[in-house]
Amino acid sequence: MTLLKRYVLKLFISLKYITANVVDRNNGRIVATASTVEHALKNTMECGRCCNAKAAAVVGEVLAMRLRVEGLEHGQGRGIHVNVDKEIEKKGFQNRTKVWAVVNAMKSNGIKLILEDEENVASGSSHIRQRGDEFVNSRN
Numbered sequence: 001m002t003l004l005k006r007y008v009l010k011l012f013i014s015l016k017y018i019t020a021n022v023v024d025r026n027n028g029r030i031v032a033t034a035s036t037v038e039h040a041l042k043n044t045m046e047c048g049r050c051c052n053a054k055a056a057a058v059v060g061e062v063l064a065m066r067l068r069v070e071g072l073e074h075g076q077g078r079g080i081h082v083n084v085d086k087e088i089e090k091k092g093f094q095n096r097t098k099v100w101a102v103v104n105a106m107k108s109n110g111i112k113l114i115l116e117d118e119e120n121v122a123s124g125s126s127h128i129r130q131r132g133d134e135f136v137n138s139r140n
Contacts, residue, residue, distance in 0.1 A: 007031065007072065009082040009106075009113070013091045013098055018056050020063045020102050022072070022080055032070055034063040056098040060105025067111055079114040080106075
């Protein structure tokens with residue numbers, strides 16, 4: 001079974017800022033974005049800290065609100081895909097708390113996320129199942 005990944009969460013983390021985008025892969029456009037670069041978010045951060053786990057959680061909450069406004073909280077029934085292992089590997093291991101802060105903030109605000117891992121994506125099979133409100137990656 002081929003799993004179509006229309007909407008994908010992409011994160012950009014620098015030393016100063018965090019940006020989260022949801023990209024529509026069919027036409028290559030960004031459907032929703034949130035970043036600590038925005039003055040509205042930057043002014044709410046305490047002591048100008050724009051790149052810590054609290055800031056990442058705020059970015060996730062704002063992105064979730066913007067997705068709900070667009071009507072994409074369920075990704076048109078297919079969910080929004082995020083490969084957490086790839087994002088952590090790409091951003092560096094020290095940024096894993098920021099990546100998980102964005103993901104958990106989006107899940108807690110009602111966004112349907114489909115978590116993937118490299119092993120299952122490479123094999124073409126999906127061992128992702130949902131239990132209650134959390135996602136569990138089961139491996140053989």
